[in-house]
Amino acid sequence: GNSVTQMEGPVTLSEEAFLTINCTYTATGYPSLFWYVQYPGEGLQLLLKATKADDKGSNKGFEATYRKETTSFHLEKGSVQVSDSAVYFCALTLNDYKLSFGAGTTVTVRA
């Protein structure tokens, strides 16, 4: 079946540090890939997406590149802020309307 594995947290960083959250996937076919962010007490918000190999999704300074050869979609940000503290979820979907999520990575950024 389809599955997503992301690095375990929690991750604690200082402001302006570089952030990487690893995500790898297993899928039968060519999925669309997403990163969602969840701020405390809120629902999930779509952060970025990529729908085919070598696509790069980007938003709010975050980037992720769809790597078919390594089945990965790692999330990166060059300089994090306190406001980036949240839980980040990697997810995939094939053309069957169902989204498979990773377990989530909690990121805390200290001033």
Add this chain to the structure above:
Amino acid sequence: NAGVTQTPKFQVLKTGQSMTLQCAQDMNHNSMYWYRQDPGMGLRLIYYSASEGTTDKGEVPNGYNVSRLNKREFSLRLESAAPSQTSVYFCASSASTGGAAPYFGPGTRLTVT
């Protein structure tokens, strides 16, 4: 534009009680979903509705029923609540094309004692 709305935001039930979680979207999306979120497990799909008039089981459907009332509304019912159903429930919707990113509601935090 409200997006996806859910009611209630919080609920406490006793074991064996029933309740319905309501969800509505105003984005004219065809597909709607119910997920539950538990610590360390990400989100798991309970039921989904690919289009008005259809519903299908997801990964963890036992103990739940759903109704796609119309294109806008998709409700989740717990007939006889159990402590294992203590969770945060999220409704989501997406465009009909497979591969579209779902938009999520704010969630309902349910506790079953």
